[in-house]
Amino acid sequence: MTDHVTTLSEILGPKGWLSGTDAEPYQRDWLNRYGVAPLGVARPANTAEAAAVVKACREAGVAVIPQGGNTGLCGGAVADQPNAVIVSLSRMTAIGEPNPESGSIAVDAGVVLAALHEALEPHGLMFPMHLGAEGSARIGGLIGTNAGGSQAFRYGMMQDLVLGLEVVTPDGMVWDGLRAVQKDNAGYQLRKLYCGAEGTLGIVTRAVLRLYPTPKQQTSALLVMSDFAAAVSFGVYLRGEAGEFLAGLEFFSDAGLALALKHLPDLAYQLESRGDVYLLVELASGSPRVPLDEILNSALEWGMEQGLVTDGALANSGAQRSQFWRLREEQPEGQRLEGEQLKHDISVPPGAIARFIKAGAEICGGILPGVRINPFGHLGDGNIHYNLSPPEGRADFDGKAGQFAEALTSLATEMGGSFAAEHGLGRAKIAMAEQNRGIVERELMARLKGAFDPQDTLNPGVLVHAPL
Ligand SMILES: Cc1cc2nc3c(=O)[nH]c(=O)nc-3n(C[C@H](O)[C@H](O)[C@H](O)COP(=O)(O)OP(=O)(O)OC[C@H]3O[C@@H](n4cnc5c(N)ncnc54)[C@H](O)[C@@H]3O)c2cc1C
Known part of the structure; x- marks a missing residue:
């Protein structure tokens, strides 16, 4: 193995090969559940180096674990045995010039999502992918997990936003599929296959992504709903009223709000009353002439008349809009800081969300009385992050994690849904x-x-x- 490590450090140079304590920051996953010390961390500077690393590892019988921002929630970006090399894309961060006429941009796989948003801002273009981990998640990892996020119901998941790819194959070849067109039916849709492959079929090194014009106006509201069924009914109504202008439809519970406010002191909740369920709604348009505020206000009035909405406010500034969004986006962080938790990444047909949450609560309460349930997620596409914290005063789940997962998976399956909506399978599932x-x-x-x-070189044991 020493020879192999020497080969890798020769290929990569001192900046590109980390071992010992330098490799530690890459070792454990975001939830601190998976990961053992690998032989080292390869940080290639370009595609040729990445290909040479994969080739050398394959020849030496060493596993290769691609890693982006390491924010994945299923343990797929870290090693589960020491005879492995993590390949971090963190040095491959070039962002090309956006092409406004074609609505596309070529980027390296190591580009952090928030950095891409920032780079696009002056061009009046946007990449419609937003999630709580966007300050760390990288393009290659987002492709690897086929990420969804809060705008997936409107713009699609990663597979709908990737036009072309460059990939290092498990035997060290480079597939140049960096095309920039939506329509390309020349055979199997390889670019889509790599979306959600979780690093098991190749390392994505570069991608051409689809861009959209930045909306010229947007309006957001935070609403208190009477219950989950009300949130679903209001969502259906709003879709009808706002049509293509509906750009965000997110929900969270009072249990989750309480945890976020408890653990993140800079968060603020500015409405007068609280309720069991909150909806974050956003409308956006490329035309300044569309009366977004009017559409949203009239939907709100309707919701109040129907008894679905009990309180609400439209954001009166960009700062307030960000505060509303943070309340939703900090849901995972608030719960993580509370301690032990169980995550379930469920999707059901959107009309079944309230039924799932109600039935899930009965089932979970039966397994462990007092278990705290914190459902939040994406109302528009039926994606529920159905997360649990132990009963107040307890630090664990009394060894019942498997029972919860099995019961909730069966429930989602019965309803025509999935137990792995947007985070993938990784090692966990x-x-x-x-x-x-x-x-x-x-x-x-x-x-x-x-x-x-x-030879099972790439991410063995994942997916x-x-x-x-
Ligand atoms: C606070 C928080 C909020 C989140 N919210 C959402 C959300 O709303 N929607 C959502 O979909 N996800 C969400 N996630 C999960 C996570 O952010 C996404 O799965 C994201 O796509 C992971 O990107 P990453 O760069 O961190 O990937 P990593 O964690 O580094 O890797 C994830 C998987 O992709 C593989 N991979 C990494 N880079 C490459 C590459 N270059 N080529 C091939 N395979 C690769 C890895 O081997 C691994 O299997 C959230 C996570 C956190 C912590």
Whole structure:
């Protein structure tokens, strides 16, 4: 193994190879549940170096773990055994010139999402992907997990926003698929296949992304809803009224708000009353002539008349809009700071959200009385982050994590939904996939992995157990 490490440090130079304590910051996942010390961390400066690293690791029988911002929630970006090298894309951060006529931009896989937003601002263009981890998550990781976020119901998930890709294959070849067109039916949709492959089929090194014009106006409101069913009904009404101008439809619970306010002292809640459920609504338009405030105000009036909305306010400034959004985006952080937690990344058909939350609460309360339930997420596409904290005064879940996961997965499946909505399977959910997805689906995935990576070099143990 010393020879292998020497080869890698020769390929990468001193800036590109980290070991010992220098490698520690890359070792554990965001939730601090997975990760052992790898042989080291490779930080290639370009695609050729990344390809040389993969080739050398494959020849030496060493596993390769691609890593972006390491904000993934299923443990897929860290090693589970020491005979592995983490390949961090953190040095590949070039952002090309945006092309406003074609609505596209080429970027390196290591670009942090927030940095891309910032770079696009002066051009009047936007990349419509927003999530709580955008200050750390990188383009390659977002592609690897096929990230969704708060605008997925309007603009799609990562696979809808990727036009072209450059990928280092598991045998160290480079696939140049850096095309910049939406329509390209020349065979299998490889670019889509890599979205959600979680680093098991190749390392994304560069991508061409789809851009949209920045809205010329937007209006946001924070609403207190009478219950989850009211939130769903109001969401349906608003979709009808606002149509294509609806750009955000997020929900969170009072349990989650309380945790965020408790642990993040700079957060502020500015409405007069509290309720069980909150909706964050945003309308946006590329035309300054569309009466967004009027549309939102009239929907609000309707919601109040119907008894669905009990309180609410339109943001009166950019600063207030950011505060409203932070209340939603800090939900994961508030709960993390509370201590032990169980995360369930569920999706159900949007009309079934309230039913899922109600039935889920009954089931979870039956498994462990007093368990604290904190559902939040994306109302527009039915994605519920159904997270649990132990009962007040307890530090753990009495060994019942598996029971919660099984019961909630069955419930989502019965309702036609998924147990892995937007975070992927990683290492955390392979067993769940084996229990809940049919043999044909699992076998097709294993065959795919076997065809691309017969030696199981890239991210072994993530997404599928082993190639056929
Ligand atoms: C506070 C918080 C909020 C979040 N909110 C959302 C949300 O709203 N929506 C959502 O979808 N997710 C959300 N996530 C999850 C996470 O941010 C996303 O999964 C994100 O896409 C991960 O990006 P990353 O760069 O951190 O990837 P990493 O964690 O580094 O990697 C994730 C996976 O992708 C693979 N990978 C990384 N880089 C590459 C590459 N270059 N080529 C191929 N594979 C690669 C890794 O091997 C791993 O399997 C949230 C996470 C946190 C902590």
